[in-house]
Amino acid sequence: MSEVRIVQNVLKHNDEIAAMNRERLREAGVFCIDLIGAPGCGKTALLEATIQQLHGRINLGVITGDLATDRDAQRISAGGAPVVQINTGKGCHLDANQVRHAIDGIDLDGLDTLIIENVGNLICPIGFDLGQDAKVGMFSVCGGDDKPAKHPHLVYAADLLLLNKIDLMKHVRFDRDVFRRDAKALNPDVELIELSVADGRIDRWLDWLVSRPQTARATADAGKGV
Amino acid sequence: MSEVRIVQNVLKHNDEIAAMNRERLREAGVFCIDLIGAPGCGKTALLEATIQQLHGRINLGVITGDLATDRDAQRISAGGAPVVQINTGKGCHLDANQVRHAIDGIDLDGLDTLIIENVGNLICPIGFDLGQDAKVGMFSVCGGDDKPAKHPHLVYAADLLLLNKIDLMKHVRFDRDVFRRDAKALNPDVELIELSVADGRIDRWLDWLVSRPQTARATADAGKGV
Numbered sequence: 001m002s003e004v005r006i007v008q009n010v011l012k013h014n015d016e017i018a019a020m021n022r023e024r025l026r027e028a029g030v031f032c033i034d035l036i037g038a039p040g041c042g043k044t045a046l047l048e049a050t051i052q053q054l055h056g057r058i059n060l061g062v063i064t065g066d067l068a069t070d071r072d073a074q075r076i077s078a079g080g081a082p083v084v085q086i087n088t089g090k091g092c093h094l095d096a097n098q099v100r101h102a103i104d105g106i107d108l109d110g111l112d113t114l115i116i117e118n119v120g121n122l123i124c125p126i127g128f129d130l131g132q133d134a135k136v137g138m139f140s141v142c143g144g145d146d147k148p149a150k151h152p153h154l155v156y157a158a159d160l161l162l163l164n165k166i167d168l169m170k171h172v173r174f175d176r177d178v179f180r181r182d183a184k185a186l187n188p189d190v191e192l193i194e195l196s197v198a199d200g201r202i203d204r205w206l207d208w209l210v211s212r213p214q215t216a217r218a219t220a221d222a223g224k225g226v
Numbered sequence: 227m228s229e230v231r232i233v234q235n236v237l238k239h240n241d242e243i244a245a246m247n248r249e250r251l252r253e254a255g256v257f258c259i260d261l262i263g264a265p266g267c268g269k270t271a272l273l274e275a276t277i278q279q280l281h282g283r284i285n286l287g288v289i290t291g292d293l294a295t296d297r298d299a300q301r302i303s304a305g306g307a308p309v310v311q312i313n314t315g316k317g318c319h320l321d322a323n324q325v326r327h328a329i330d331g332i333d334l335d336g337l338d339t340l341i342i343e344n345v346g347n348l349i350c351p352i353g354f355d356l357g358q359d360a361k362v363g364m365f366s367v368c369g370g371d372d373k374p375a376k377h378p379h380l381v382y383a384a385d386l387l388l389l390n391k392i393d394l395m396k397h398v399r400f401d402r403d404v405f406r407r408d409a410k411a412l413n414p415d416v417e418l419i420e421l422s423v424a425d426g427r428i429d430r431w432l433d434w435l436v437s438r439p440q441t442a443r444a445t446a447d448a449g450k451g452v
Contacts, residue, residue: 040369143266
């Protein structure tokens with residue numbers, strides 16, 4: 001039983017720190033998103049385009065996780081958003097403690113939303129709470145229409161699924177009905193947004209993103225009877 | 227120290243079973259490949275095309291790993307090759323014991339090569355020996371030219387790197403010099419093969435694959451003074 005117990009301890013410890021992160025971000029009025037997707041689905045490119053097209057509608061900060069290199073942070077900071085890179089070495093996912101330290105490097109004052117770009121991996125990040133308010137799963141048409149069915153745990157956990165690279169739809173075999181049907185069968189409540197970062201077609205994602213802090217504040221205010 | 231010790235125990239136990247797998251496959255004269263790539267890079271499609279184009283040059287068997295569904299096994303078995311599907315549930319990689327049981331389901335007599343299609347993940351499978359003779363890392367141009375630099379541990383460990391979907395090169399931003407330079411800087415001995423499964427351009431891969439069992443046998447014979 002010792003292995004099971006230690007895994008439980010690690011997760012319990014992670015959850016405690018995640019709760020602290022969540023509290024800290026809520027006090028600062030920052031909505032937090034955990035962005036999970038396969039390597040190469042376009043997470044960093046989406047963040048670059050998002051920062052470029054937001055035009056001040058909300059103030060965005062980014063934490064980005066990779067095994068190695070600070071290339072993602074370089075790309076994102078070029079757009080002017082505050083960004084902290086976490087290098088995990090051989091680590092296959094971010095954990096709450098890494099995010100806690102990364103938050104120390106970001107000025108939360110005036111920030112509306114923090115996006116955590118997780119390590120490129122469709123499996124391991126799902127079990128680790130980081131203190132986020134929403135989980136976004138990201139796929140691309142290049143990855144095939146079977147990915148929701150093959151990664152049910154991400155689909156269950158996600159508030160929103162993004163399907164990127166729809167500009168390449170005509171060049172690859174991809175049945176959007178299969179993708180949509182499998183995703184909705186697993187999680188009928190999940191939202192689905194198609195986008196093309198390459199073509200700059202990310203309007204629906206921007207609208208979703210901008211509406212989140214407002215929705216969260218309205219819900220919080222309703223809870224307080226405001 | 228207890229967590230470290232348990233992780234070491236798990237890996238030691240895995241390595242022992244991997245050694246048994248390796249011995250069993252060598253005795254049967256079967257060359258074994260661990261195929262590692264991101265979700266959607268085209269591993270299953272490559273195996274389908276490989277079986278179709280081999281024309282009996284070697285006899286191939288396949289073990290395929292996924293969190294869920296038997297879609298890959300269905301696709302591969304349609305080509306006539308013996309295949310065993312492993313479903314890992316939430317498991318992010320295959321381990322030697324899973325492979326041991328899967329080998330039980332394959333008739334090794336008359337088989338030249340066994341390809342183990344690992345769970346779609348560029349990180350976790352690398353640390354787990356399965357009993358393979360060679361590791362093949364697979365990328366696609368859709369995933370971006372930065373993936374070798376971001377996944378150095380796979381590049382270190384690989385005997386061969388495949389770059390798939392070169393038919394899409396003209397539709398995406400991808401600098402093959404960056405890809406090649408980063409890969410060779412990390413592992414000067416690694417072989418690189420570009421291919422397009424969609425267009426059926428996999429000749430160099432087939433030649434590499436067909437030559438492996440022969441090379442292994444020649445090396446083994448040389449060791450015995452044959």
